[in-house]
Amino acid sequence: MRNLLKFGILFCAAIASSATFGLGGDFTLTADDGSDYSLSDSRGKVVILSFGFTFCPDICPTALATISLALRGLGDDASHVDAFFISLDPDRDTPDHLREYTRYFHRDLRGLTGTAEDLKTVADRYRVRYSFVGKGTDKHYTMDHSANLYVIDAQGKLFGILPHGLPPDAVTNSLKSALASRRAGGKTVH
Template identity: 40%
Template sequence: MALSDGDARSGVTMARRLGVSRFWLALACVLFSAPIAANETAEPSATELIEGLLSGREPVGGPFELTDQTGHRRTDADFQGKLVVIYFGYTYCPDVCPTELQSISLALDKLGAAADTVQPLFITVDPGRDTPARLADFVSSFHPRLIGLTGSLAEIRKTAIAYRTFFAKNGATTADHYSVDHTGFIYLLGKDGRYLGFLPPSLSPDAIADAIRARLGAK
């Protein structure tokens, strides 16, 4: 039976509730789903995004222009010259996002002086609530060089799709009370801004540090 986009969304929610790694959930989506029909809209489905990332057959990354936690517009070009570590999440995330960002922060600490050439970025998938002020308060709990980025929903969606990241509101009870289902990969960009690869969720700080260290020589 083909895995529908709705099934993929349900799977992300179930993985979050049961504590199952989204990486293995995503891999299962690829291995056990038949080709899916074209979407009625131009936007790719959750399954298409995940399959494109894991298969390596689709381009990942690209230019973006977003707003940082100080209210300044930032583009991908601002970070060239450093190895960039990107994580998509949201500030109201109860556990997964803070845990992943803490692991990234600890990994940078483990790199010592080598981390001076690494730039961590946190891109929200909840731009409606994650204002620059909200991001400023949130990122202050993690690595001092962590930059939070937000923007319009269209800007965030465009950036997320470029990085093969799925996100969608879930369980909304009011306009301001909801969770956001999203894939939780860590993306690495070379000093020239080109995509180097991704890391699965739930890696230890040591494993993240080793992966970054192995790529520090890349352009």
């Protein structure tokens, strides 16, 4: 377990420079309250992003439960983190449905959606891969999608990519590292 935590922190630190990978960047989507949300709206806070869809049977609920536990692990510092679930299924995941779904996991977790084109642009920017399975032939279609979590620093730059399946403590530690970077004026603290 301790080695897995170290791996998560090292993995996050190893990719701390988004310029190296050309990942991330600002975007604007529709929040679960119907308002527009831009990543730049969270400037000064650390952000954690998860991509998926509300009808996902396993990966998304696991990821959101992990985010919820990670936020709880931060205690009062959680007020300096914005957590978002970006739905890649705008046909079924309306803002109202997203609000109900995300609040089940944590009161401060917010849902984001947009047009199919806007979502594809954001997904491409973060190299999120997804494809619909059975859409058009079955109203109960599903989706194959990548399952990483993305930590964005207080300056809006990609701080780290966390692989699916990390324990909540590893996610908490990654968020703590991003918060420490925030306190150090954007310099990565190891």
